[in-house]
Amino acid sequence: MEQQYNDFINSLTGDYVEDLNAIYDEVQKLSLAGEGELAQKLLNYGQKLMAEHRGGEDDYRSLKQDGAGIDKFYTLLDAVFAKTLDEDMEGAKEFIDRMVDEVDFLRTALEALDSGEKFYSFQSMVEEVICRVERDGDRLPILGPEIDMWLTLRGGVAAELKDYDGARNYLEKALAVNPMSTANYLTLSKVARQEGDMEGAKAYNQQAFESSYLASDFSQCFSNEGYFLFKENKPSLALAMSMIAKDYDPDNDAAEGNLIMIGQRFGDPEPASKEEFLNYLKARNIKGAPDPDRVEILKRVAEKAEEEGNIDFAMEIYINLDAILKDEAIHKKIHELAAHYERDEEEDCCDHHHDHGDCCGHHHDHDDCCGHDHDDCCGHHHE
Known part of the structure; x- marks a missing residue:
């Protein structure tokens, strides 16, 4: 135990925040592994660090106390x-x-x-x-x-x-x-x-768009916009938003509810044109997909997971990106990773026979989605 303790202490960087984070991680890992004595010794060291450092601007309390x-x-x-x-x-x-x-x-x-x-x-x-x-x-x-x-x-x-x-x-x-x-x-x-505060609801939904990176989250954001527009008697835009929400997540019940309400009140309206759709997003300062820099972050996380052998996690990220971006390169990557599984697992993963008709739960022929080509429907290109 003493050697393991010394090796860990010697691995610390001297940076207060990094070292406390490292100690926290190690204490949790040791506690879960049943090595309570070593975990407590490291926790004591962390508490000593805090006692010496307390009062600094980047100070904080250790919150993990014991298993x-x-x-x-x-x-x-x-x-x-x-x-x-x-x-x-x-x-x-x-x-x-x-x-x-x-x-x-x-x-x-x-x-x-x-x-x-x-x-x-x-x-x-x-x-x-x-x-x-x-x-x-x-x-x-x-x-x-x-x-x-x-x-x-x-x-x-x-x-x-x-x-x-x-x-x-x-x-x-x-x-x-x-x-x-x-x-x-x-x-x-x-x-x-x-509470009836529609402007507040819109403001929070806009912030949700900004933080989103999951297709399901974008789906919820778009279905909210569809509801706001329905209440404002703008059926074409409401329909477009709700269709995009269903495109990102076919199981979005809120978007399905929007479509039913639109049909009951407005009959069979045409979805908004691509120009009208994009102008609405621009006016509301909404990005309907992750920022390109964030997409690159997600790709790097997936690549790192793949390098470390965590294929499930890499697949989860790629499938999510594919649902948002409809990117053939990402789609191809999913099939490459699926090859790591047994054949029956591969079929379960993508649920198709490589005809790309409905791979990973969505279609790739978005020619008429919301009355415009999906390759640019959210204000960016899906190249």
């Missing part, structure tokens, strides 16, 4: 999910509130947030990578996903219980620790809409 706290957090989280599945939001709220009382590191984190300490908490590695790359030079430390998870759940349950002030409070805090969270912008947009 028992993590176990308690996820045990209660399971209870929360069980209650939400039963649509018992009051019961879910009780378990969420218990987490603060019974999980020390969570309570410490929330106290730190309330006192103005700044840190990040991401629920996915992709969110973390995008944030770090796009905010180059931002030295805020990154904690585990639990803080973001708790704030998101608490805010979402508050919204379901129509406690809109509480929902905004918790969801805005969630965005403070995870500015990449499209889901929280979308929930805030929903809250504003339920």
Whole structure:
């Protein structure tokens, strides 16, 4: 143990934030592996670092205390999910509130947030990578996903219980620790809409567009725009937005609901022209697909995952990009990666026989989508 401890300490860089992040990761890994004694020794070292450093502008508190706290957090989280599945939001709220009382590191984190300490908490590695790359030079430390998870759940349950002030409070805090969270912008947009604040709903939806990198998130953003336009009696644009939403995610129930409402009120309108569609996006300062720089970040993450043998993760990223961009090079890459699987697994992955008619859950003949060619429907080219 002593040699392992010394080797780890010697591997530290001397940078306060990087070293605390490294210690946090190692303590969590050791705790999960049952090496509690070594984990505690490293935690003590991290606490010593903090005691020496406290008072600096980039200071923060260590939130991971022990494996028992993590176990308690996820045990209660399971209870929360069980209650939400039963649509018992009051019961879910009780378990969420218990987490603060019974999980020390969570309570410490929330106290730190309330006192103005700044840190990040991401629920996915992709969110973390995008944030770090796009905010180059931002030295805020990154904690585990639990803080973001708790704030998101608490805010979402508050919204379901129509406690809109509480929902905004918790969801805005969630965005403070995870500015990449499209889901929280979308929930805030929903809250504003339920309160009758359509301008606020639009503003949050615009921010959701800016943070999105998943096809499903873009789908929700577009279906929201379709609803706003339906309420404004603009059926052609509402139809175009809802069709794009369904194109990105065929299972988008909100977009399907838009289409039904449009048909009931307006009969059978023609979708907006490409020019009208793009002018609307431009006027609202909306980008209907990831920024090219973000696309490159996602491709690099996928390439790194592939290099490390994590084919499932690489496939997940490429399939998402393919759903958004309809890029034949990315589509080809998916088939190359699928070759790593057994033949039956390959067929399950793409669910077709290489005819490219409906590969990965969407068609590639977007000639009439929203009344314009899909290669430029979102204000960028899908080359």
